[in-house]
Amino acid sequence: MSDLPCPCDPAHRYANCCGPLHTGIPAADAEALMRSRYSAYVLGLEDYLLASWHPSTRPQPPLLEPGARTKWLRLKVTEHRAIDDIHAEVRFEARYLENGARRDLRELSRFVREEGRWFYVDGVID
Template identity: 45%
Template sequence: MSSLNKKQKKILNEKCPCQSSEKYQDCCYPIHMGQNPITAEKLMRSRFSAFALDNDEYLMTSWHSTTRPPEILKEDPPLQWIYLKIIKTEVENERGESFVTFEARYRDNGKAGKFIERSRFMREESMWKYLDGEFLKTAI
């Protein structure tokens, strides 16, 4: 993995963007630096933090190779990711999938926005990877 970017350096000793109540250095930072996330929920939290911290390299490496896009699309100006709430975690099923339903909030050009997504994760080379997600109208 690469070195820290400006946003990561700034919050290293502050609360992690994933809302875990831990400091970033003790929560998502080790995963961003290459530690294997032990659950799909940890991976999902680390991906939210990567969005909040503009860590595109991590977003790409944590995306399953079968669904990974060629690049991360960027809004101009970029969205500001401000809140994450885990609604439901579904442990690994017989097909090797795990699901995490969450609510994410953001600011887009000063306007508040939010969505609820049910993300699907699968292991690839023994590591959890983001496969795809489905936007939901309400939490399940």
């Protein structure tokens, strides 16, 4: 897997992009965390998704449905905005197939940094 393209951006290698974050390295910023979360959805890494979700808004598992027929196709980050040192927003578009139908997801995600780690708080779907 380490030499394969990263799901968040095929121009980068997984080992040099989201892979280190999935093994516990803190994300440098909210965009890096958001990209790693997208890759975790692609790869089915539920533990990582839950750990990177802020405890105040984290849902109860299971987050990923066993046997779900969702295939993530691409990610496009359209905006990354630092609000202050500990708050940021990332706007993105993700394309996926669900039960054979193509879908587009557009979201403005909110992030907070605590004790040197970024966490996903919530998002508003456009």
